[in-house]
Amino acid sequence: MIHKHAQYYFNHFKDDVPAGIVVFLVALPLCLGIALASGAPLFSGLIAGLVGGLVVSWLSGSQLAVSGPAAGLTVIVFNAIETLGSFQGLLVACIIGGIIQLGLGYLRAGIIGAFFPVAVIKGMLAAIGLILIIKQIPHATGYDTSFEGDESYMRETAESSFLEIFDAFNAVSLGSVAISSIALLILIVWEHPWIKRQKSLKLIPGPLLVVIWGISYNLVASRFAPGWAVKAEHMVSLPVSERASDFFGNFMFPDFSYLANPQVYVVAVTLAIIASLETLLSLEATDKLDPLKRLAPTNRELKAQGVGNIISGLLGGLPITAVIVRSAANINAGGKTRIACFIHGLCLLLSVMFFAGFLNTIPLACLSSILLHTGYKLAKPALFKEYYQKGMSQLLPFVITIIAILLTDLLIGMAIGMVIGLFFVIKANYNAAITLIQDGSHYTLLLNKDVSFLNKALLRKFILQIKADSTVTLDAGKAKFIDHDILETLEDFLATAGDDNISVEVIDLYGKEKIKKHESFVILK
Secondary structure, three states: OOOOOHHHHHHOHHHHHHHHHHHHHHHHHHHHHHHHHOOOOHHHHHHHHHHHHHHHHHHOOOOOOEEEEOHHHHHHHHHHHHHHOOHHHHHHHHHHHHHHHHHHHHOOHHHHHHHOOHHHHHHHHHHHHHHHHHHHHHHHHOOOOOOHHHOOOOOOOHHHHHHHHHHHHOOOOHHHHHHHHHHHHHHHHHOOHHHHHOHHHHOOOHHHHHHHHHHHHHHHHHHHOHHHOOOHHHEOOOOOOOOHHHHHHHOOOOOHHHHHOHHHHHHHHHHHHHHHHHHHHHHHHHHHHOOOOOOOOHHHHHHHHHHHHHHHHHHOOOOEEEEHHHHHHHHHOOOOOHHHHHHHHHHHHHHHHHHHHHHOOOEHHHHHHHHHHHHHHHOOHHHHHHHHHHOHHHHHHHHHHHHHHHHOOHHHHHHHHHHHHHHHHHHHHHHHOEEEEEEOOEEEEEEOOOEOHHHHHHHHHHHHHOOOOOEEEEEOOOOOOEOHHHHHHHHHHHHHHHHHOOEEEEEOOOOOOOOOOOOOEEEEO
């Protein structure tokens, strides 16, 4: 499933190259913004992106997940730098955290990812889609306050983000609005079936056209209509190196004297746990979005992220995770294999070394339109309609997860969604495990599947409904396991059934647990 031959990658190369370029354009400002929000050197965000693209893409079992610095770790990194007193101390914690992740992978801790309910995962995706829309509107209008909050609220609340939208409409940049409006129109048109049927047109990704449009517009506007041009603060901002050799001078290295500081290990454990959870969530969500319906091995992903964090820490980069926004942008741009993620890392490397000046001509409004389009796809109205039709047991975990993530952050929101999802799972199991059927004075008590102590109250309720002077068939044929509490309750019923002149016939209960034979019932093998 995960070991693909060269021909497999070659067949999808035409899709992966343009998708990788699009992911690179989305990831570039995020790498810089997340580093800025974390209180770390800007270059550390780029190193993390490079490691995620060039290294983790090949170690990962996922064909589509994109790894790099995550907004969800900004608060942890920011506080860690303050606590430890230096960025080099954080790098040591990042290396130790990577070793812990590697160990979790070998201990098969990735199995946790299999227990995320689909409704909660879809709720997480929809919430991220809404966050993208909310956070990108200011960029689309030319009101840029922060790029680091585009994947998660963390230090920002929903209220401040909504207020930012209203502020954005009071500080509109005409150039940014023109670029983002036409860009969205291009992306919508490019999704039309007619375009996809044209062999020559379908090879050109819509997001790449959007970037070309944005650069072209701004060059023309700067020359002929300066009032409609996009200002420098609304453009991609990448550190420019005079020579390729300057690139290597930006690396920072860990100070291993911090190994004697106990706080380093506290930070390392925190980073490992939070980064692993975010990775597993993103991986599960990416699998749900994969148009080819592939499944990624979670334990291999934890190992890949562990190696990635070790390398990132050694080279002076931020901690990394698999990130759903970039992964979703990859899928939305037509990416099919890990080549797209690798191309995104390669583009990051080449851009920093050679093309930083050119990339700084890209308006942020271009990137905001790509993310707005991605956000709509993740939270489109049809998804809400689908879960409404599935019933409350699916709708409530879906909606509550969305609301919780919008009001808190990704991990807290997912935890709340998981609790709600677990409640409905228990409720469904509670009602489905035992059935009582009445036909006149004859009752059939069916144990439909494995019956746990959670079903004890339901069993007692059914037993109390059985009237005197009746016959009962207790059929446990479909149950593979019967909890001791359930057997004890049945034994009590069988012991007293004769007092009410109730005759009980037991089917296939023998052997699952030893139960005392009473004169009032007969065991049928």
